[in-house]
Amino acid sequence: MAASEALNASVLVLNRLYMVVHVVGARRAFGLLVNEVAEVIHDEDGAFANYSFEAWREMSELRADLKQPGDDWIKSVNFEIQVPRVIRLLHYDRLPRRTVRLSRQAVFARDGHRCQYCGRRFTPGQLSLDHVIPRSRGGTSTWENMVCACVRCNVRKGGKTPREARMTLCAKPGRPRWNPVMAAKLKNPKYRSWAVWLGESPWEVAASSSQAAAGESPLDAGSLKTA
Numbered sequence: 001m002a003a004s005e006a007l008n009a010s011v012l013v014l015n016r017l018y019m020v021v022h023v024v025g026a027r028r029a030f031g032l033l034v035n036e037v038a039e040v041i042h043d044e045d046g047a048f049a050n051y052s053f054e055a056w057r058e059m060s061e062l063r064a065d066l067k068q069p070g071d072d073w074i075k076s077v078n079f080e081i082q083v084p085r086v087i088r089l090l091h092y093d094r095l096p097r098r099t100v101r102l103s104r105q106a107v108f109a110r111d112g113h114r115c116q117y118c119g120r121r122f123t124p125g126q127l128s129l130d131h132v133i134p135r136s137r138g139g140t141s142t143w144e145n146m147v148c149a150c151v152r153c154n155v156r157k158g159g160k161t162p163r164e165a166r167m168t169l170c171a172k173p174g175r176p177r178w179n180p181v182m183a184a185k186l187k188n189p190k191y192r193s194w195a196v197w198l199g200e201s202p203w204e205v206a207a208s209s210s211q212a213a214a215g216e217s218p219l220d221a222g223s224l225k226t227a
């Protein structure tokens with residue numbers, strides 16, 4: 001595993017209450033660890049242990065001969081350190097964002113980069129955002145009124161409603177419940193330790209977070225060693 005690839009590995013970030021708040025790159029994660037703003041949460045055969053940066057560095061030294069395929073390691077001049085999969089912010093109590101922020105990329109991701117009129121897939125550069133009910137007719141910029149459209153279909157539709165343009169939507173647009181970043185990462189076996197924090201699927205992020213808030217997270221099963 002090349003060091004640069006290891007530095008690009010993703011790290012799941014929990015808040016102080018062990019609720020998923022974010023995904024960051026390994027470089028950012030180490031920055032938080034070195035500054036003692038975060039600690040490592042390591043999955044050890046189904047139990048979880050907390051490590052400060054120093055303790056994690058010592059653990060990495062002991063484990064350096066026992067590297068598993070799929071682990072990411074970073075080599076510095078003096079030592080080698082394993083890239084953690086999960087870290088926890090020690091002073092951050094704010095709750096995770098429950099909804100996916102509306103953006104061009106998020107609409108494209110929701111629609112699978114498929115024009116919602118002709119049904120064909122395109123690269124992001126060939127796609128545009130279409131207001132189903134045009135803005136000139138009072139249409140809003142919301143999940144329910146915005147879809148992916150190819151340039152050709154967008155031009156054909158112009159300032160008309162789908163009915164006026166005699167065009168049909170492939171699917172009814174709505175607000176997505178998933179987080180596209182986490183959904184994609186969970187498919188990679190090296191991030192399988194995230195599943196316990198995210199719920200079985202990334203669609204359940206909100207559900208697992210509310211469980212954690214209600215005191216039913218895996219941490220209450222007595223499996224956690226506190227540093």
Ligand SMILES: [Zn+2]
Pocket residue numbers: 115116117118119120149150151152153154
């Ligand atoms: Zn099209």
